[in-house]
Amino acid sequence: AYLDRAEAAEKNINAFITLDREGALAGAKEVDRKIAAGELKSPIAGVPVAIKANMCIEGKLTSCASHILDNFYPTYTSTAVEKLLEAGAVNLGSTNMDEFAMGSTSETSYFGPTHNPWDLDRVPGGSSGGSAAAVAANECAVALGSDTGGSIRQPASFCGITGIKPTYGRVSRYGLIAYGSSLDQIGPLGKDVTDCATILEIISGKDLKDSTSVGVNAGEDTADERMKTDFTSALKADVKGMKIGVPKDYFLEGIDEDVKKAVLAAADRLKELGAEVEEFDLGMVEYAIPAYYIIACAEASSNLERFDGVKYGYRTKDYNDLHEMYKKTRSEGFGPEVKRRIMLGSFVLSSGYYDAYYVKALRVKALIKKAFDKAFEKYDVILGPVAPTTALKCGESLSDPIKMYLGDVYTVAINLAGIPGISLPCGYDKNGLPIGLQLLGQTFEEKKIIRAAYTFE
Numbered sequence: 001a002y003l004d005r006a007e008a009a010e011k012n013i014n015a016f017i018t019l020d021r022e023g024a025l026a027g028a029k030e031v032d033r034k035i036a037a038g039e040l041k042s043p044i045a046g047v048p049v050a051i052k053a054n055m056c057i058e059g060k061l062t063s064c065a066s067h068i069l070d071n072f073y074p075t076y077t078s079t080a081v082e083k084l085l086e087a088g089a090v091n092l093g094s095t096n097m098d099e100f101a102m103g104s105t106s107e108t109s110y111f112g113p114t115h116n117p118w119d120l121d122r123v124p125g126g127s128s129g130g131s132a133a134a135v136a137a138n139e140c141a142v143a144l145g146s147d148t149g150g151s152i153r154q155p156a157s158f159c160g161i162t163g164i165k166p167t168y169g170r171v172s173r174y175g176l177i178a179y180g181s182s183l184d185q186i187g188p189l190g191k192d193v194t195d196c197a198t199i200l201e202i203i204s205g206k207d208l209k210d211s212t213s214v215g216v217n218a219g220e221d222t223a224d225e226r227m228k229t230d231f232t233s234a235l236k237a238d239v240k241g242m243k244i245g246v247p248k249d250y251f252l253e254g255i256d257e258d259v260k261k262a263v264l265a266a267a268d269r270l271k272e273l274g275a276e277v278e279e280f281d282l283g284m285v286e287y288a289i290p291a292y293y294i295i296a297c298a299e300a301s302s303n304l305e306r307f308d309g310v311k312y313g314y315r316t317k318d319y320n321d322l323h324e325m326y327k328k329t330r331s332e333g334f335g336p337e338v339k340r341r342i343m344l345g346s347f348v349l350s351s352g353y354y355d356a357y358y359v360k361a362l363r364v365k366a367l368i369k370k371a372f373d374k375a376f377e378k379y380d381v382i383l384g385p386v387a388p389t390t391a392l393k394c395g396e397s398l399s400d401p402i403k404m405y406l407g408d409v410y411t412v413a414i415n416l417a418g419i420p421g422i423s424l425p426c427g428y429d430k431n432g433l434p435i436g437l438q439l440l441g442q443t444f445e446e447k448k449i450i451r452a453a454y455t456f457e
């Protein structure tokens with residue numbers, strides 16, 4: 001049923017780069033066999049999922065929505081996807097995204113833009129716009145996305161669904177094609193908090209193949225409550241006594257009035273239900289975007305060096321020597337936004353500028369983490385908007401990248417601090433477009449934000 005629905009919807013939405021009917025049906029058959037044989041007991045056995053096109057799956061096109069990887073069929077599967085498949089999920093295909101996850105609109109894909117199911121003239125957000133649109137349009141039940149500076153939370157908000165960006169290290173990045181390695185996290189996008197918590201529980205845990213991953217795997221024991229990955233145990237509608245901080249700095253200039261109203265109404269609702277809600281000054285907010293774009297681009301310029309026409313993917317047709325081959329392959333293989341970021345990143349890492357830009361940005365990153373630490377001494381959860389606006393019109397930000405970067409004001413600091421965040425729907429604007437609410441927690445305190453979010457379910 002999901003495949004039929006997806007095939008019909010794709011003409012308008014373009015959420016998938018590859019929709020794999022044959023592979024999905026074979027996967028479903030195998031799940032059936034395992035269930036019949038008593039080999040599989042799982043809450044997601046047979047559930048149709050979709051995977052963002054930047055997570056490697058053995059033998060399946062993993063393109064990162066780029067020309068340079070449009071013939072790349074990995075020889076191994078990323079840990080998060082492997083865990084989902086082992087739990088009996090059925091993969092319907094790879095979802096569209098901004099090229100190499102660089103963007104907020106899913107318009108920079110080599111495979112054409114994704115459209116927002118709520119209004120086809122609008123973007124679904126990005127970079128996990130394909131995953132969000134696929135869930136919102138009932139083309140799959142849940143999807144995986146990745147979030148470097150908002151790429152799970154912002155498309156979830158634009159498409160009226162729920163998404164979780166876990167604590168850095170909670171989910172293994174093994175097999176995730178890197179954008180900004182110190183910021184990247186894989187997480188779930190789903191119809192509600194219950195679906196997202198269920199998926200997060202399955203994909204998180206320590207993985208020996210990713211040295212930055214932490215914690216234990218589901219079912220393993222630990223004395224440290226924060227390391228436990230039993231996120232579904234937090235699905236309780238009880239916020240009595242919970243301390244919730246609302247940063248005043250998140251509601252100043254640039255925020256759409258409807259967004260502001262809906263988010264503050266959600267804060268009031270939590271108060272009615274017994275939470276202690278208080279406004280406070282978070283600080284550092286205006287430095288988040290410049291610090292993020294310096295660090296993310298620096299890491300991207302280094303991570304994307306490997307795409308040179310030798311080891312992976314596309315290679316230019318005509319060349320006289322090695323250098324010309326590199327140059328033509330990369331010029332033809334990458335799109336304009338990716339090139340812009342590689343240039344920016346190479347610049348801030350170059351000798352003479354490294355201290356002035358890159359090292360300074362790292363200092364700002366540390367101060368941002370400090371500001372959050374201070375807030376979490378007082379509050380269990382921080383509440384704010386996901387984005388200053390609802391879904392933008394298609395094409396609006398393509399011509400003005402700075403404007404697009406500014407739209408990330410409420411999401412990027414979370415990645416710089418490494419803390420978890422959840423995005424969930426909290427109302428509609430005057431055009432009937434969904435508005436997103438963001439709840440943030442201290443590192444490894446996903447359960448608190450899941451609990452607070454569940455009160456809205």
Ligand code: GLN
Binds near residue numbers: 102
């Ligand atoms: N919009 C941000 C960027 O363009 C975040 C992207 C992401 O989280 N992958 O970098």
